Amino acid sequence: MCGRYAATKDPATLMAEFDAVDGTEGHAPSADYNVAPTKKVVSVVQRHPREADGTVLDEEPAVRSLRVMRWGLVPFWAKDPAIGSRMINTRAETATEKPAFRKALSRRRCLVPADGWFEWRAAEGGGKKAPKEPFFMTSGDGSSLAFAGIWETWRDPKAAADDPPLVTCSVLTTDAIGRLTEIHHRMPLVLPRQRWDAWLDPDRTEVDGLLAPPDLGFVDSLELRPVSTRVNNVRNNGPELVERAEPEPASLDGGLFEVPNPS
Known part of the structure; x- marks a missing residue:
C-alpha cells in the first residue's frame, strides 16, 4: 500500500482546495480512476522563488503550486530511472x-491529492490463492485526501543540457489504524488539512512530528467502500471503478488480475 488510487479533479478544483497556483503548464493528466505506478500524477509543492540561474530567494515568500510528476521515486544518483517502479511507496x-x-x-x-485509494482484503476463510476483495477508501463528502509524499529530480547524463529533468514522487505509508486494519495492515500517510502547512513548509528540515499517523477520528471518518474487481485490471478506467459494488469473483475483472504487492 499504496499501489492504486483515483484522482479525478482538474487543476482549477485542486487550486481552490489546496490554495495553490497552477504550475502544471497544461500537462496535468486527465481524470484517472485507476492511477497506477509510473503514471503522471499531480502533486502539491511549496517552494521559494528562484533566480534564472537557480539561486533560491529565501527572503521571498514560498509559493504553493501544483506540479506534474511521475509516480515512482527516482533518486538523483540513480543510474537507471526504471528503479522508480520499485519506489512508489x-x-x-x-x-x-x-x-x-x-x-x-x-x-x-x-x-x-487523491479522491481515495484502493486496497485488497483477503476473502474471509480463504487460502493464499483465494480471490481478494477490493475496497475504495474515500472521504465520502467529495473532498480530496492528501497523501504525504516526497519528490526528486533526475537528469539523464546522456540528455542535452536544456532537456527538462524527470520529476518523480513517492507516497509515504504507515501502519493502518482504526477500521482500516479490517482491510489491510498498511495505509498511506493521509494528512488532515491542519497538517498540510507543516508538511509543505520548505524551511522545515527536521521531520520530527511530521511522520505521525493521523488521529483515529480522522481515519474512522473515511468510507470503506467495496468496489468491483474490475479495478484489478490496470487497463480499466472509469467512474464505475469507485462505485459501491457487491463482492464478485476475480474472474470477472476483465482478464488482467494485477493486485499491487503490499508495502
Whole structure:
C-alpha cells in the first residue's frame, strides 16, 4: 500500500482546495480512476522563488503550486530511472534511515491529492490463492485526501543540457489504524488539512512530528467502500471503478488480475 488510487479533479478544483497556483503548464493528466505506478500524477509543492540561474530567494515568500510528476521515486544518483517502479511507496518508519529517501524527506516534501485509494482484503476463510476483495477508501463528502509524499529530480547524463529533468514522487505509508486494519495492515500517510502547512513548509528540515499517523477520528471518518474487481485490471478506467459494488469473483475483472504487492 499504496499501489492504486483515483484522482479525478482538474487543476482549477485542486487550486481552490489546496490554495495553490497552477504550475502544471497544461500537462496535468486527465481524470484517472485507476492511477497506477509510473503514471503522471499531480502533486502539491511549496517552494521559494528562484533566480534564472537557480539561486533560491529565501527572503521571498514560498509559493504553493501544483506540479506534474511521475509516480515512482527516482533518486538523483540513480543510474537507471526504471528503479522508480520499485519506489512508489516509502515506509514512514524507516524513511529517515534510507539514503534514497532521507534528503527528499528533509527538503522535498509534497502532497499527492487523491479522491481515495484502493486496497485488497483477503476473502474471509480463504487460502493464499483465494480471490481478494477490493475496497475504495474515500472521504465520502467529495473532498480530496492528501497523501504525504516526497519528490526528486533526475537528469539523464546522456540528455542535452536544456532537456527538462524527470520529476518523480513517492507516497509515504504507515501502519493502518482504526477500521482500516479490517482491510489491510498498511495505509498511506493521509494528512488532515491542519497538517498540510507543516508538511509543505520548505524551511522545515527536521521531520520530527511530521511522520505521525493521523488521529483515529480522522481515519474512522473515511468510507470503506467495496468496489468491483474490475479495478484489478490496470487497463480499466472509469467512474464505475469507485462505485459501491457487491463482492464478485476475480474472474470477472476483465482478464488482467494485477493486485499491487503490499508495502
